[in-house]
């Protein structure tokens with residue numbers, strides 16, 4: 352029984368990993384980082400050649416972004432391999448499920464501006480730029496790590512269940528990245544210290560994101576729909592981009608219009624910090640520790656504040672300093688910040 356349950360659980364986890372990003376989600380985010388891409392090698396390492404909008408976006412915008420090289424590795428178990436366009440690898444075999452592939456492109460068009468879909472499709476079908484990998488394209492495999500080593504910027508939407516692993520791997524090789532994750536990851540012990548130490552930060556879109564999901568996805572009551580073409584969709588209310596590419600967002604100052612008083616800003620029962628209900632209510636004249644909603648991370652400016660820790664259960668990890676309660680009433684998880692004296 353235990354085995355059956357754990358099989359069911361892992362099947363559920365696999366399904367919840369398959370969220371396919373829209374072109375618009377990628378385009379609107381990358382537009383804030385154009386200056387970082389010139390002359391760079393981009394790696395999309397949780398992808399499918401062409402079916403992925405990451406791959407499609409970077410092919411279309413190869414010249415706009417002045418890329419040096421684009422490498423997309425696909426994972427053998429992907430649910431969408433071969434569903435949109437019939438592609439061939441360099442041995443002229445049809446792409447098939449179960450195998451990992453790599454698409455590896457340097458300059459491929461003289462077009463000024465975006466490259467047309469037709470030109471991309473023709474190029475992909477005639478230029479032998481897709482090769483079968485030895486393994487299944489797992490981003491942790493030795494051959495995929497070799498691609499990581501020669502890349503400058505990783506851009507992808509990894510399986511949420513492997514989010515900490517991919518961030519840890521990218522940081523280990525000192526690479527830049529722009530990846531999609533779930534906001535829950537902010538307080539993971541592998542991610543939180545990177546944010547605290549200003550090594551990584553959030554991008555622009557933070558919250559709502561919609562994703563195509565595979566045909567086998569089960570209907571859900573909320574945040575699920577099927578469009579007129581029969582494509583299934585899900586949306587998340589707590590998605591985010593996480594990056595270590597500098598952006599303007601992280602240099603914007605939080606405007607503080609409120610002043611401190613002990614009634615509106617009660618202290619926690621068990622820790623010397625005040626509770627601040629919303630980011631707009633951060634008082635301009637308080638320099639002690641403040642517990643603020645976790646969404647502060649998307650407004651966080653490290654010139655203005657420092658992150659002291661988090662308050663969730665008080666035991667999740669070394670950064671989780673206490674369980675927040677006020678007069679015995681539990682408060683939802685908080686990030687603990689302190690103003691910097693400027």
Ligand SMILES: C[S@@+](CC[C@H](N)C(=O)[O-])C[C@H]1O[C@@H](n2cnc3c(N)ncnc32)[C@H](O)[C@@H]1O
Nearest residue numbers: 368370371372397426428429489490508509510
């Ligand atoms: C959330 S989906 C996103 C797909 C695509 N990047 C996109 O955004 O449309 C995650 C992708 O990672 C693939 N994947 C799962 N485990 C992987 C692994 N260990 N290494 C590389 N890719 C993996 C899945 O098959 C799936 O295609």
